[in-house]
Amino acid sequence: MMDHQDNVNQQLAIIRDILLHGDREEIKKIKGIIDSRVEMETRIQPIIDENISHIKKNFPEVFGKEVSLEVEKKILLSNDLILTAISPLMGKMIKRYITIQFQELKESIDRSVKNNFSAKRYYHLLLSRVFGIKSSEIILSELDAFKPDIKDIFVIQRNSGLLMGSYSTTEMGDSGIFGGMLTAIKSFGEDVFKNSGDDGHELEMIEYNSFKIFMQSHHNYYFAVVLKGTYNSSEKDKLSNQLIAFAEKEKKLNLKDFTGDDVKYISDQLGKFFA
Amino acid sequence: MDISKKIILTGSFGVGKTSLFSRFIYSDFDDRYLTTIGVKVDKKTIDIKEHKLNMMLWDIAGEVAQDKVPLSYFLGAHGIIYVFDLTRPMTYNNIGTDIEYLKDILPEGVVKVVGNKKDLVTPEHIEKVISSLPIMCDITTSAKTGENVEDLFKSMGENLV
Ligand SMILES: Nc1nc2c(ncn2[C@@H]2O[C@H](COP(=O)(O)OP(=O)(O)O)[C@@H](O)[C@H]2O)c(=O)[nH]1
Ligand SMILES: [Mg+2]
Numbered sequence: 001m002m003d004h005q006d007n008v009n010q011q012l013a014i015i016r017d018i019l020l021h022g023d024r025e026e027i028k029k030i031k032g033i034i035d036s037r038v039e040m041e042t043r044i045q046p047i048i049d050e051n052i053s054h055i056k057k058n059f060p061e062v063f064g065k066e067v068s069l070e071v072e073k074k075i076l077l078s079n080d081l082i083l084t085a086i087s088p089l090m091g092k093m094i095k096r097y098i099t100i101q102f103q104e105l106k107e108s109i110d111r112s113v114k115n116n117f118s119a120k121r122y123y124h125l126l127l128s129r130v131f132g133i134k135s136s137e138i139i140l141s142e143l144d145a146f147k148p149d150i151k152d153i154f155v156i157q158r159n160s161g162l163l164m165g166s167y168s169t170t171e172m173g174d175s176g177i178f179g180g181m182l183t184a185i186k187s188f189g190e191d192v193f194k195n196s197g198d199d200g201h202e203l204e205m206i207e208y209n210s211f212k213i214f215m216q217s218h219h220n221y222y223f224a225v226v227l228k229g230t231y232n233s234s235e236k237d238k239l240s241n242q243l244i245a246f247a248e249k250e251k252k253l254n255l256k257d258f259t260g261d262d263v264k265y266i267s268d269q270l271g272k273f274f275a
Numbered sequence: 276m277d278i279s280k281k282i283i284l285t286g287s288f289g290v291g292k293t294s295l296f297s298r299f300i301y302s303d304f305d306d307r308y309l310t311t312i313g314v315k316v317d318k319k320t321i322d323i324k325e326h327k328l329n330m331m332l333w334d335i336a337g338e339v340a341q342d343k344v345p346l347s348y349f350l351g352a353h354g355i356i357y358v359f360d361l362t363r364p365m366t367y368n369n370i371g372t373d374i375e376y377l378k379d380i381l382p383e384g385v386v387k388v389v390g391n392k393k394d395l396v397t398p399e400h401i402e403k404v405i406s407s408l409p410i411m412c413d414i415t416t417s418a419k420t421g422e423n424v425e426d427l428f429k430s431m432g433e434n435l436v
Contacts (some may be wrong), residue, residue, distance in 0.1 A: 132417060159351025160281040161316065176279065180316030180331050183346065188312040191345035260277020260327070 148239050150274050152209070152226040154179055155253060155266055164221055164258060165266025167274055172226075182224055186215065216243050221253055246273050279329040280435045281351055282284065285339050285377070286358035287366040294418030295358065296334045299392060299428050306366040313337050314348050322344045323432045330354075330432060339373040351376065354385045354431050361404055371409040385434040390415040 017024075032037040140255040152172060161183030166175045185206070208212040214225040214236065223243045231239070247253055250269055252262055284292040293315075300319045313336045320329050333352070337344040349355075355377050359367040367390075374386065388410060392399060394417040404414045414430070416423040 040435065094368055157351065159347060160331070160353070161333075161351070162279045162281060174318060176318050176329055176331060177316060180281075180318070184314045184333070185312060187345045187347035189315070191347065260279075263277065263279075 036142065067080035125267065147226075148231065149228045150225055151228055153270055153274055154182075154226075155221055155270070156183055156224060157221050157258075158183075158217065158219075164253065164255075165263055165270050167267060170226070179224075182213070182215075186222075203259040214239060216240055218247055218258070219254070223247075242274075246270070249273075276325070276374040277327050277329065278436055279331060281331050281333065282293055282354035282431060283333045283335055283349060283352045284358060285335050285349070286389075286424075287360070287363075289335070290358045290360040290366050291416075291418045292336075292356075292358050293334055294357075295389075295391065295416065295424060295427070296332060298418050298421055298424045299338045300332065313344060319427065319428070321432050323429075323436050326436050328432050328436055330428065339369075339376060346380070348357070349380050352381055352384055353435055354387070355381060356387045356389055356390050356427070356431065358389045361392050361396050361398060361401060365406060374410050377429075385431065387413045387427065387431055389413065391416045391418060393422065394420050 021207075033043065090271060150167075151170050152168040154166045154175060156162070156179040158162055161180040163176045163179040166179075168175065172178065178255065206215070206217055210228055212227045212231070212233075214223075214227055216223045216225075225239065225243075227239075246269075252258070252266055255262060284296055284346050286292055296315075296317070300317050315407065317334075318329055320327055321414045324326075333348060335344060335348050339357075356376060357370070357377065359370060370388070374388070377384070377386065388408075390401065390405065390412050393415045396404075401415055405415075414423055414427050416427055418424065
Protein backbone atom coordinates (compact mmCIF):
# COMPACT_ATOMS: atom_id res chain seq x y z
CA MET A 1 0.00 0.00 0.00
CA MET A 2 2.89 2.11 0.83
CA ASP A 3 4.30 1.67 -2.66
CA HIS A 4 1.02 2.63 -4.13
CA GLN A 5 0.86 5.77 -1.97
CA ASP A 6 4.43 6.68 -2.85
CA ASN A 7 3.65 6.10 -6.43
CA VAL A 8 0.68 8.43 -6.26
CA ASN A 9 2.74 11.08 -4.55
CA GLN A 10 5.45 10.78 -7.13
CA GLN A 11 2.93 11.11 -9.91
CA LEU A 12 1.34 14.11 -8.24
CA ALA A 13 4.73 15.74 -7.90
CA ILE A 14 5.34 15.21 -11.57
CA ILE A 15 1.95 16.68 -12.41
CA ARG A 16 2.63 19.58 -10.03
CA ASP A 17 6.00 20.18 -11.61
CA ILE A 18 4.38 20.17 -15.00
CA LEU A 19 1.49 22.40 -13.94
CA LEU A 20 3.38 24.84 -11.70
CA HIS A 21 6.61 25.06 -13.64
CA GLY A 22 5.91 28.58 -14.89
CA ASP A 23 4.86 29.82 -11.43
CA ARG A 24 7.90 28.28 -9.80
CA GLU A 25 10.15 30.11 -12.17
CA GLU A 26 8.25 33.33 -11.39
CA ILE A 27 8.44 32.82 -7.62
CA LYS A 28 12.16 32.08 -7.86
CA LYS A 29 12.63 35.26 -9.85
CA ILE A 30 10.62 37.33 -7.35
CA LYS A 31 12.49 35.79 -4.47
CA GLY A 32 15.69 36.78 -6.22
CA ILE A 33 14.46 40.33 -6.61
CA ILE A 34 13.42 40.62 -2.99
CA ASP A 35 16.67 39.11 -1.78
CA SER A 36 18.76 41.42 -3.95
CA ARG A 37 18.82 45.07 -2.74
CA VAL A 38 19.99 46.37 -6.06
CA GLU A 39 17.24 44.63 -7.90
CA MET A 40 14.75 45.89 -5.32
CA GLU A 41 15.91 49.49 -5.48
CA THR A 42 15.81 49.81 -9.25
CA ARG A 43 12.24 48.76 -9.12
CA ILE A 44 10.97 50.64 -6.09
CA GLN A 45 12.99 53.85 -6.37
CA PRO A 46 10.97 55.29 -9.27
CA ILE A 47 7.82 54.82 -7.25
CA ILE A 48 9.34 56.47 -4.18
CA ASP A 49 10.71 59.29 -6.26
CA GLU A 50 7.36 59.86 -7.81
CA ASN A 51 5.77 60.01 -4.40
CA ILE A 52 8.41 62.33 -3.03
CA SER A 53 8.03 64.70 -5.94
CA HIS A 54 4.30 64.65 -5.42
CA ILE A 55 4.73 65.42 -1.73
CA LYS A 56 7.19 68.18 -2.54
CA LYS A 57 4.79 69.73 -5.01
CA ASN A 58 1.80 69.51 -2.76
CA PHE A 59 3.39 69.72 0.67
CA PRO A 60 1.31 72.62 2.06
CA GLU A 61 -1.89 70.90 1.02
CA VAL A 62 -0.88 67.50 2.23
CA PHE A 63 0.97 68.37 5.44
CA GLY A 64 0.63 72.13 5.80
CA LYS A 65 -1.90 72.12 8.58
CA GLU A 66 0.04 69.65 10.70
CA VAL A 67 3.36 71.36 10.09
CA SER A 68 2.15 74.87 10.68
CA LEU A 69 0.52 73.84 13.90
CA GLU A 70 3.74 72.23 14.95
CA VAL A 71 5.84 75.24 13.95
CA GLU A 72 3.47 77.58 15.69
CA LYS A 73 3.75 75.54 18.83
CA LYS A 74 7.54 75.55 18.57
CA ILE A 75 7.67 79.30 17.89
CA LEU A 76 5.52 80.01 20.88
CA LEU A 77 7.66 77.78 23.02
CA SER A 78 10.98 79.02 21.73
CA ASN A 79 10.40 82.62 20.79
CA ASP A 80 13.74 83.74 22.11
CA LEU A 81 15.50 80.91 20.39
CA ILE A 82 14.09 81.88 17.02
CA LEU A 83 14.91 85.53 17.56
CA THR A 84 18.51 84.76 18.35
CA ALA A 85 18.62 82.65 15.23
CA ILE A 86 17.04 85.32 13.03
CA SER A 87 18.68 88.41 14.55
CA PRO A 88 22.09 88.07 12.95
CA LEU A 89 20.40 87.78 9.60
CA MET A 90 18.20 90.80 10.26
CA GLY A 91 21.20 92.65 11.57
CA LYS A 92 22.98 91.97 8.30
CA MET A 93 19.97 93.09 6.30
CA ILE A 94 19.62 96.31 8.28
CA LYS A 95 23.32 97.00 8.06
CA ARG A 96 23.15 96.51 4.33
CA TYR A 97 20.09 98.76 4.13
CA ILE A 98 21.80 101.50 6.11
CA THR A 99 24.94 101.18 4.02
CA ILE A 100 22.92 101.68 0.88
CA GLN A 101 21.02 104.56 2.43
CA PHE A 102 24.20 106.26 3.51
CA GLN A 103 25.71 105.76 0.11
CA GLU A 104 22.67 107.41 -1.42
CA LEU A 105 22.89 110.11 1.20
CA LYS A 106 26.54 110.75 0.42
CA GLU A 107 25.74 111.02 -3.25
CA SER A 108 22.87 113.33 -2.45
CA ILE A 109 25.15 115.51 -0.36
CA ASP A 110 27.71 115.58 -3.13
CA ARG A 111 25.03 116.57 -5.58
CA SER A 112 23.66 119.33 -3.45
CA VAL A 113 26.78 121.07 -2.21
CA LYS A 114 25.24 124.14 -3.70
CA ASN A 115 22.18 123.81 -1.56
CA ASN A 116 23.67 123.10 1.82
CA PHE A 117 20.34 123.18 3.63
CA SER A 118 18.45 120.51 1.76
CA ALA A 119 21.21 117.95 2.24
CA LYS A 120 21.29 118.63 5.94
CA ARG A 121 17.58 118.26 6.09
CA TYR A 122 17.76 114.96 4.25
CA TYR A 123 20.44 113.80 6.62
CA HIS A 124 18.34 114.67 9.64
CA LEU A 125 15.34 112.99 8.13
CA LEU A 126 17.36 109.86 7.54
CA LEU A 127 18.85 109.83 11.00
CA SER A 128 15.45 110.20 12.53
CA ARG A 129 13.88 107.56 10.29
CA VAL A 130 16.58 104.94 10.63
CA PHE A 131 17.67 105.45 14.19
CA GLY A 132 14.62 107.12 15.62
CA ILE A 133 16.70 110.02 16.92
CA LYS A 134 14.42 112.89 17.84
CA SER A 135 14.78 115.74 15.41
CA SER A 136 15.17 118.23 18.25
CA GLU A 137 18.24 116.31 19.41
CA ILE A 138 19.64 116.34 15.91
CA ILE A 139 18.97 120.03 15.56
CA LEU A 140 20.72 120.73 18.84
CA SER A 141 23.71 118.62 17.86
CA GLU A 142 23.79 120.29 14.47
CA LEU A 143 23.45 123.84 15.75
CA ASP A 144 27.04 124.63 15.01
CA ALA A 145 26.85 123.17 11.56
CA PHE A 146 23.88 125.21 10.40
CA LYS A 147 25.07 128.53 8.99
CA PRO A 148 22.37 130.79 7.66
CA ASP A 149 23.54 133.76 5.64
CA ILE A 150 23.08 136.33 8.39
CA LYS A 151 23.75 139.91 7.33
CA ASP A 152 22.75 141.62 10.53
CA ILE A 153 21.28 140.55 13.80
CA PHE A 154 19.61 142.77 16.38
CA VAL A 155 18.31 142.22 19.85
CA ILE A 156 15.59 144.75 20.53
CA GLN A 157 13.75 145.37 23.76
CA ARG A 158 10.13 144.47 23.17
CA ASN A 159 8.08 147.53 23.99
CA SER A 160 10.60 150.32 24.06
CA GLY A 161 12.19 149.23 20.79
CA LEU A 162 15.57 150.07 22.30
CA LEU A 163 18.56 148.28 20.85
CA MET A 164 20.09 145.82 23.32
CA GLY A 165 22.79 144.56 21.00
CA SER A 166 23.65 144.09 17.37
CA TYR A 167 26.00 142.28 15.07
CA SER A 168 26.28 143.69 11.60
CA THR A 169 28.13 142.86 8.42
CA THR A 170 26.51 145.65 6.44
CA GLU A 171 26.66 149.40 6.76
CA MET A 172 23.03 150.01 7.32
CA GLY A 173 22.80 153.29 9.18
CA ASP A 174 21.87 153.84 12.78
CA SER A 175 20.86 150.53 14.32
CA GLY A 176 19.10 152.32 17.17
CA ILE A 177 16.71 154.01 14.77
CA PHE A 178 16.31 150.75 12.88
CA GLY A 179 15.36 149.01 16.12
CA GLY A 180 12.80 151.67 16.95
CA MET A 181 11.24 151.79 13.50
CA LEU A 182 11.17 148.04 13.20
CA THR A 183 9.42 147.81 16.55
CA ALA A 184 6.91 150.41 15.39
CA ILE A 185 6.28 148.56 12.13
CA LYS A 186 5.98 145.28 14.01
CA SER A 187 3.49 146.80 16.46
CA PHE A 188 1.55 148.33 13.62
CA GLY A 189 1.34 145.03 11.77
CA GLU A 190 0.30 143.15 14.87
CA ASP A 191 -2.29 145.80 15.65
CA VAL A 192 -3.76 145.56 12.16
CA PHE A 193 -4.16 141.79 12.44
CA LYS A 194 -5.19 141.93 16.10
CA ASN A 195 -8.89 141.54 15.33
CA SER A 196 -8.51 139.11 12.48
CA GLY A 197 -9.12 136.22 14.86
CA ASP A 198 -5.56 135.01 14.45
CA ASP A 199 -4.97 135.36 18.15
CA GLY A 200 -1.53 135.92 19.55
CA HIS A 201 0.00 136.18 16.14
CA GLU A 202 3.24 138.07 15.91
CA LEU A 203 4.87 139.36 12.81
CA GLU A 204 7.58 136.87 11.96
CA MET A 205 9.00 137.84 8.62
CA ILE A 206 9.39 140.99 6.59
CA GLU A 207 10.65 140.49 3.06
CA TYR A 208 12.31 143.04 0.91
CA ASN A 209 13.74 141.86 -2.40
CA SER A 210 16.29 139.19 -1.57
CA PHE A 211 16.54 140.42 2.01
CA LYS A 212 14.42 139.07 4.78
CA ILE A 213 14.00 140.20 8.34
CA PHE A 214 13.21 137.24 10.54
CA MET A 215 11.80 138.18 13.91
CA GLN A 216 11.49 136.02 16.99
CA SER A 217 9.91 137.27 20.18
CA HIS A 218 11.08 136.32 23.62
CA HIS A 219 9.68 137.54 26.89
CA ASN A 220 11.25 140.98 27.11
CA TYR A 221 12.94 141.32 23.76
CA TYR A 222 12.93 140.05 20.24
CA PHE A 223 15.55 139.09 17.71
CA ALA A 224 15.56 140.65 14.27
CA VAL A 225 17.78 138.78 11.83
CA VAL A 226 18.49 140.23 8.42
CA LEU A 227 19.03 137.35 6.04
CA LYS A 228 19.85 136.80 2.44
CA GLY A 229 18.54 133.88 0.43
CA THR A 230 15.48 131.71 0.77
CA TYR A 231 14.55 129.77 3.86
CA ASN A 232 11.98 127.06 4.26
CA SER A 233 10.21 126.37 7.52
CA SER A 234 12.71 123.75 8.62
CA GLU A 235 15.59 126.17 8.16
CA LYS A 236 13.69 128.89 9.95
CA ASP A 237 13.22 126.35 12.69
CA LYS A 238 16.95 125.81 12.97
CA LEU A 239 17.63 129.52 13.06
CA SER A 240 14.97 129.81 15.71
CA ASN A 241 16.71 127.10 17.75
CA GLN A 242 20.02 128.92 17.46
CA LEU A 243 18.38 132.08 18.76
CA ILE A 244 16.85 130.13 21.64
CA ALA A 245 20.26 128.66 22.44
CA PHE A 246 21.77 132.16 22.47
CA ALA A 247 18.93 133.46 24.62
CA GLU A 248 19.42 130.68 27.15
CA LYS A 249 23.11 131.41 27.33
CA GLU A 250 22.92 135.19 27.76
CA LYS A 251 21.14 136.11 30.97
CA LYS A 252 21.81 139.79 30.38
CA LEU A 253 19.11 139.79 27.75
CA ASN A 254 16.52 139.85 30.53
CA LEU A 255 17.73 143.14 31.99
CA LYS A 256 14.93 145.67 32.22
CA ASP A 257 17.34 148.57 32.37
CA PHE A 258 20.59 148.25 30.54
CA THR A 259 23.56 150.47 29.86
CA GLY A 260 25.90 150.98 26.94
CA ASP A 261 28.27 148.44 28.51
CA ASP A 262 25.53 145.81 28.44
CA VAL A 263 24.82 146.64 24.80
CA LYS A 264 28.49 146.24 24.00
CA TYR A 265 28.68 142.93 25.82
CA ILE A 266 25.58 141.52 24.09
CA SER A 267 26.86 142.76 20.72
CA ASP A 268 30.20 141.02 21.26
CA GLN A 269 28.46 137.79 22.20
CA LEU A 270 26.22 138.01 19.12
CA GLY A 271 29.31 138.38 16.99
CA LYS A 272 30.97 135.36 18.58
CA PHE A 273 27.87 133.21 18.34
CA PHE A 274 26.66 134.03 14.86
CA ALA A 275 29.69 135.21 12.92
CA MET B 276 27.99 155.90 30.39
CA ASP B 277 25.72 155.30 27.40
CA ILE B 278 22.00 155.14 28.13
CA SER B 279 19.07 154.80 25.73
CA LYS B 280 15.51 155.87 26.51
CA LYS B 281 12.25 155.82 24.65
CA ILE B 282 10.39 159.11 24.61
CA ILE B 283 6.98 159.50 23.03
CA LEU B 284 5.41 162.69 21.66
CA THR B 285 1.67 162.59 21.91
CA GLY B 286 -1.33 164.92 21.89
CA SER B 287 -4.11 166.01 19.55
CA PHE B 288 -3.79 166.49 15.82
CA GLY B 289 -2.09 169.71 14.69
CA VAL B 290 -0.68 170.80 18.08
CA GLY B 291 2.87 170.83 16.73
CA LYS B 292 4.37 167.47 17.76
CA THR B 293 6.09 166.87 14.44
CA SER B 294 7.25 170.49 14.35
CA LEU B 295 8.83 170.16 17.81
CA PHE B 296 10.41 166.87 16.82
CA SER B 297 11.89 168.41 13.66
CA ARG B 298 13.10 171.44 15.58
CA PHE B 299 14.98 169.22 17.97
CA ILE B 300 16.26 166.63 15.51
CA TYR B 301 17.49 167.29 12.06
CA SER B 302 15.85 164.30 10.49
CA ASP B 303 16.46 162.89 7.06
CA PHE B 304 14.03 160.12 7.82
CA ASP B 305 11.13 159.91 5.44
CA ASP B 306 7.92 161.39 6.85
CA ARG B 307 6.03 158.77 4.87
CA TYR B 308 6.17 156.47 7.90
CA LEU B 309 4.21 158.95 9.94
CA THR B 310 1.31 158.92 7.52
CA THR B 311 1.35 155.21 6.82
CA ILE B 312 1.89 153.63 10.20
CA GLY B 313 1.28 156.67 12.40
CA VAL B 314 4.68 156.85 14.01
CA LYS B 315 8.18 157.95 13.21
CA VAL B 316 11.19 157.11 15.30
CA ASP B 317 14.37 159.13 15.38
CA LYS B 318 17.32 159.56 17.65
CA LYS B 319 19.19 162.38 19.24
CA THR B 320 22.13 161.94 21.57
CA ILE B 321 22.64 164.59 24.22
CA ASP B 322 25.22 164.91 26.99
CA ILE B 323 23.79 164.99 30.47
CA LYS B 324 26.36 165.20 33.24
CA GLU B 325 28.84 162.39 32.53
CA HIS B 326 26.29 160.46 30.50
CA LYS B 327 25.55 160.14 26.82
CA LEU B 328 21.81 159.88 26.53
CA ASN B 329 20.38 158.40 23.34
CA MET B 330 16.90 159.82 23.15
CA MET B 331 14.79 157.60 20.96
CA LEU B 332 11.92 159.85 20.03
CA TRP B 333 8.62 158.44 18.84
CA ASP B 334 6.46 161.00 17.06
CA ILE B 335 3.00 159.49 17.29
CA ALA B 336 0.15 160.67 15.09
CA GLY B 337 -3.39 160.28 16.40
CA GLU B 338 -5.25 161.06 19.56
CA VAL B 339 -4.42 159.66 22.94
CA ALA B 340 -6.86 157.11 24.32
CA GLN B 341 -8.22 156.17 20.96
CA ASP B 342 -7.95 152.68 19.59
CA LYS B 343 -6.64 154.16 16.36
CA VAL B 344 -3.16 154.30 17.88
CA PRO B 345 -1.66 150.91 18.71
CA LEU B 346 -1.25 150.79 22.47
CA SER B 347 2.18 149.31 21.96
CA TYR B 348 3.46 152.63 20.59
CA PHE B 349 3.16 153.93 24.14
CA LEU B 350 4.40 150.82 25.92
CA GLY B 351 7.92 150.76 27.25
CA ALA B 352 8.26 154.55 27.07
CA HIS B 353 10.43 156.16 29.72
CA GLY B 354 9.39 159.68 28.85
CA ILE B 355 6.05 161.11 27.69
CA ILE B 356 5.80 164.54 26.08
CA TYR B 357 2.15 165.53 25.98
CA VAL B 358 1.65 168.50 23.66
CA PHE B 359 -1.39 170.77 23.46
CA ASP B 360 -2.06 173.87 21.36
CA LEU B 361 -2.36 177.08 23.41
CA THR B 362 -4.65 178.53 20.73
CA ARG B 363 -7.19 175.69 20.60
CA PRO B 364 -9.18 174.68 23.73
CA MET B 365 -10.29 171.41 22.19
CA THR B 366 -6.63 170.25 22.32
CA TYR B 367 -6.55 170.58 26.13
CA ASN B 368 -10.17 169.92 27.10
CA ASN B 369 -9.45 166.23 27.72
CA ILE B 370 -5.98 166.74 29.15
CA GLY B 371 -6.92 165.40 32.61
CA THR B 372 -8.24 162.06 31.40
CA ASP B 373 -5.50 161.72 28.77
CA ILE B 374 -2.71 162.13 31.33
CA GLU B 375 -4.47 159.76 33.70
CA TYR B 376 -4.69 157.19 30.93
CA LEU B 377 -1.00 157.55 30.06
CA LYS B 378 0.10 157.32 33.70
CA ASP B 379 -2.02 154.22 34.00
CA ILE B 380 -0.19 152.54 31.11
CA LEU B 381 3.20 153.93 32.08
CA PRO B 382 3.27 154.33 35.85
CA GLU B 383 7.03 154.89 35.92
CA GLY B 384 7.14 157.25 32.95
CA VAL B 385 8.35 160.84 33.25
CA VAL B 386 5.57 163.10 31.93
CA LYS B 387 6.06 166.60 30.46
CA VAL B 388 2.97 168.63 29.64
CA VAL B 389 3.78 171.14 26.92
CA GLY B 390 1.76 174.17 25.73
CA ASN B 391 2.92 174.87 22.17
CA LYS B 392 2.50 177.76 19.69
CA LYS B 393 3.27 180.32 22.36
CA ASP B 394 4.37 182.74 19.60
CA LEU B 395 0.69 183.09 18.64
CA VAL B 396 -0.63 184.13 22.05
CA THR B 397 -0.05 186.75 24.77
CA PRO B 398 1.53 185.92 28.15
CA GLU B 399 -1.82 186.76 29.78
CA HIS B 400 -3.60 184.25 27.59
CA ILE B 401 -0.98 181.63 28.44
CA GLU B 402 -1.46 182.35 32.13
CA LYS B 403 -5.23 182.02 31.82
CA VAL B 404 -5.06 178.73 29.92
CA ILE B 405 -2.50 177.13 32.23
CA SER B 406 -4.40 178.02 35.39
CA SER B 407 -7.55 176.47 33.96
CA LEU B 408 -5.94 173.06 33.53
CA PRO B 409 -6.60 170.24 36.01
CA ILE B 410 -2.90 169.33 35.89
CA MET B 411 0.37 171.22 35.88
CA CYS B 412 1.83 172.50 32.59
CA ASP B 413 5.59 171.97 32.63
CA ILE B 414 6.69 174.26 29.84
CA THR B 415 5.38 176.46 27.00
CA THR B 416 7.16 176.33 23.64
CA SER B 417 7.20 177.58 20.08
CA ALA B 418 8.25 175.17 17.40
CA LYS B 419 8.17 178.12 15.04
CA THR B 420 10.68 180.34 16.87
CA GLY B 421 12.38 177.47 18.66
CA GLU B 422 11.77 179.02 22.06
CA ASN B 423 12.18 176.51 24.92
CA VAL B 424 12.44 173.57 22.53
CA GLU B 425 15.98 172.63 23.59
CA ASP B 426 15.05 173.22 27.23
CA LEU B 427 12.07 170.88 26.97
CA PHE B 428 14.17 167.96 25.74
CA LYS B 429 17.06 168.76 28.06
CA SER B 430 14.86 168.76 31.16
CA MET B 431 13.30 165.50 30.03
CA GLY B 432 16.77 164.03 29.60
CA GLU B 433 17.81 165.13 33.07
CA ASN B 434 14.79 163.47 34.56
CA LEU B 435 15.61 160.22 32.74
CA VAL B 436 19.22 159.61 33.77
N1 LIG C 1 2.87 179.50 14.72
C1 LIG C 1 3.19 178.26 15.05
N2 LIG C 1 2.78 177.25 14.28
C2 LIG C 1 3.11 175.96 14.65
C3 LIG C 1 3.87 175.71 15.81
N3 LIG C 1 4.05 174.37 15.89
C4 LIG C 1 3.42 173.84 14.83
N4 LIG C 1 2.86 174.79 14.08
C5 LIG C 1 2.05 174.58 12.88
O1 LIG C 1 0.93 173.77 13.24
C6 LIG C 1 0.60 172.89 12.19
C7 LIG C 1 0.60 171.48 12.73
O2 LIG C 1 1.87 171.16 13.17
P1 LIG C 1 2.40 169.65 13.27
O3 LIG C 1 3.77 169.70 13.78
O4 LIG C 1 2.18 168.99 11.98
O5 LIG C 1 1.41 169.09 14.34
P2 LIG C 1 1.20 167.60 14.80
O6 LIG C 1 -0.03 167.08 14.13
O7 LIG C 1 1.04 167.63 16.28
O8 LIG C 1 2.43 166.84 14.41
C8 LIG C 1 1.63 173.11 11.11
O9 LIG C 1 1.11 173.93 10.13
C9 LIG C 1 2.78 173.79 11.82
O10 LIG C 1 3.51 174.64 10.98
C10 LIG C 1 4.28 176.80 16.61
O11 LIG C 1 4.95 176.69 17.65
N5 LIG C 1 3.89 178.08 16.19
MG1 LIG D 1 2.56 165.10 13.38
